[in-house]
Amino acid sequence: MKRRKFIQTSALVATPLLFNKIPVLASSQLESSNLQTLANAAINCGKILVIVQMSGGNDGLNTVFPRDKWTELSNARPNILIDESEVLALNNNPTTGLHPSMVEMQELYNLGELMIVQGVSYPNPSYSHFRATDIWFTGSQSNETLDTGWIGRALDSIYPNYPEAYPNSDMRDPLAVQIGSTLPFSLQGPNINMGYSAPDPNDLLNVINETTDPAPNTDYGLELTFLRLMKDQSNAYKETIQTAYNVPQEQTTEYPDNKLAAQLKIVARLINGGLQTPIYIVNHHKSFDTHENQIMESDRKLGRQPENLSILSGAIGAFQADLKQMGKEDRVTGMTFSEFGRRIKSNDSLGTDHGSSAPVIFFGSSLNTGVANVIGTDHPVSGMIGSSPDLPQNAAVNQQVPMQFDFRQLYATIMKDWLCMTDEQSSSVLGSSFETLPIFKNGSFNPPVNNDFILLFPNPIVNNQINVAFKKFINTEIEVTIHSIAGKLIYAEKVFVLGDTLNISPKTILAKGTYILEIKYNIALLQKKFLV
Template sequence: MDRRKFLRTSALASVGGLTIRGWADPVLSNMLKSADNSDRILVIVQLFGGNDGLNTVIPLDQYGQLASLRSNILIPENQTLDLPGTNGATALHPRLTGLRNLWDNGKLGIVQNVGYPDPSLSHFRSTDIWETGSSGNQLLHTGWLGRYLNGVYPNYPDAYPNADVPYPIAVRVNGAIGLGLQHHGVSMGVSINNTEDALNLAGNIYTDPVQANCSGDKLAYVRSIQRQTDLYGDVIQAAAATACVHSTLYPTGSAPGADLANALKIVASLICGGLGTRIYWVSTTGFDTHSNQVTNGNVLNGAHADLLQGVSDSINAFQDDLQQLGVSDRVLGMTFSEFGRRISSNNSRGTDHGAAAPLFLFGDPVVPGMLGGNPQIAPGTDNQTNVPMGYDFRSVYSSVLQQWFCLSQAEAETVLLGDHATLPIVTPQDCTSGVASVSGLSSNLFLQAAPSPFTERTVITYSCATAGNVKLQVMNAMGQMVAQPVNATMAPGTYKLDLDMGAMPTGMYFCRLQNGALQQVQSMMKVR
């Protein structure tokens, strides 16, 4: 049995992370010095549970409708944190002061209404979709970053670590390696909880001899793999031992976000210490807020407020740390959650599983500002209505791969198993050209459904701002795509489409227009 096949089928590979420890060694110092410190780094912050986007990035221009649909959890308008540059239309939850600080300093990007067609309301399935980059009806066993890393480091883990790549190619901090960092059962990295674990896998932990039979051979092989993996521990230990003076802003003790802050501080210390790792993945839990999302009688406090503060303060401290350490120009960060929440709240001062939600990008390299308009909360919205998808999450992934890691469009399509629009989310780098601002991009499109309400048919009037692919999609209230009447290359201009909805049930629908990086969503209502 070859080593790669064995790893794919062994429990060791499925667990993903190994505890590590190392010690100082001059050879390791040389290895760290040989790492290319100009390499760009991506930090993923996963929010487990499904974050309520409407109480995170608050659409003030829809406040009247929201007040009638989620009055028991909605933040008072005069208590929100306004976002300069949005013409008073959008604000942040009042506990997101750290993210507001990044916004003010041009280090925060918000992509509105991120999701995918035919959304799943299952935590497990939707997490798999986000981590693999699959469609809603596709099952994949490789992660989107696992596929990327497999292309950059072929045949991993065979012959790794080595003189050229002595460092782990990905590091998961405070959690097991999930599907996003796997490639056909092989974990494309290591998982650590700290950099000072007392367990020494390369030492005398294995004192009992193996048996001279087939099972003994396999056991010896597992031990050899563990000892080789511990070489990563040596490099990690050496990087963490570098004298780096960290930011004092990290939450500690019982403060909201202390665990996430600790994970991000570990990431900062490894980057500062010269570790050549390109991908870091951290996470925090608790966003499945079906009940007690806010406290009784005070919507400014509660579980969701604490969660948001923890994420905000931790990311702000991490960015401050990177600035202080002089490495902030090399690091791009991104948050994601498996889905958003319903537009309407429930009777338990909470929200149920939904669809699209905002996504944050942070760091020096981001295009600052908000991409996409606020979700439209139309009359007729009920407790089954989801926020419709504006941007496909795979467009965000494709843009990161192309604009940050310098993949070609064809290479990004190979990694993501399809063609997805490129969005202006990373400032122009030496491998890309692009825009430095997203201000006003969505206003370049026009989309209208008239009449609405309608009984059988309506006319969609839409404009294309740039030549290229144009998609016109129709989604129901749950976010499921029920029709795609247009998917073609078109010239700039204004077009009309007679949309026959006679076979569809009555209710709320959303028409979505995509023209390259631009998108608009318009609600429409079918009645009897």
């Protein structure tokens, strides 16, 4: 039996590394030519991607609410819809709100650290959990079956000597880490799904000495020697993971007591410890398949899905706070996804049935959420790409949330704008070229503080309302003055700004004419001319 065939049909049985009783698996050969390409590019880029999988099909219309379509929602969901007054409001986005269980994610949105991409799906979607998950994992067409994952298609062509030659001085760490019991199909490669395992640490001596225990000189013995080498290589990754995990943190963040938060806490500790691994995948431990009892009839803010959203929000909020404390928030971005959404119309069991499009949520400090950066663009809402779903006045049983963006556009954007891959690499991974979306900030994260650092809108102003947007989010006191063109002082005040917008309504009604707005921000004096 050839070694490749033996590996394809065999499983390496070993005990996974445990942190606080949570199994940690690492894929070192990221299985197929794309994960390796993606991971290798990401390592050189210095960026980290964290994927949060929400299995079962999350109900997007009961997560991200289209407040401007409330009548349509009320008609479609009379038995599960919460009161509109209970929806969490979002800064600079009056058409959209979050479920009341998502307080931490609301705070992240309002701080510019969360982005909603509306209506994500693909043509001719599948409503089977297994098939839809495979499509998301592989990046395939709905009528196409692939046997490798989108993060995976890379090792044979880039690292042909794996696993014999790894780890090495250029890359000592695994290329992806999965927190959970099994490796996802997104990491599957053409030859083997290599899971990190940690049997006896003494076996590290075999890696250090480049030796393996003796075996008979037979076909079986050769395969046994190879499997022992794989096991020893896994132990080598165990050492780097444990070393990173045990690096002390100067400050610690309190995480909620749930399995998702525990997984993200491990990821944060590995990032803090300097692990070069660019891709992490964690799993929400509760199902989002809410055909029935999605909410509690006695209180629609509570129930299965609200509990799931609360777990998600609390875990992500703590993780983002942890990254800030260690000063690595600009290097990490996260993405949530579920294999599909739910239908527009609820069913008679206080639930929703399998649907198609749903919002995807990104979180991190490097998202393109600034008001000043999106005014006048194709997606002018700060913190959201796309618009509220186009819902019918009276939805039929089988009507679906319309698709606005293909999920592979998100993958292409991640690869090119976050993980530093080329257009050619992205197209090779996805089998085609997909238009990217403005999810991430371009260029410097610290724009120069000059007059272009602020944007005044609209100009001319109306109703005595002056709106100012900053190029980045600030957290400080500023001095604001308004002078007439002749130099007369009209307005002066010190205000505290937490965010990227400032709204000013002078008590004195401004007459028609030209005025000068001045903002003293730190040591800079910024000026804008405006008309009334």
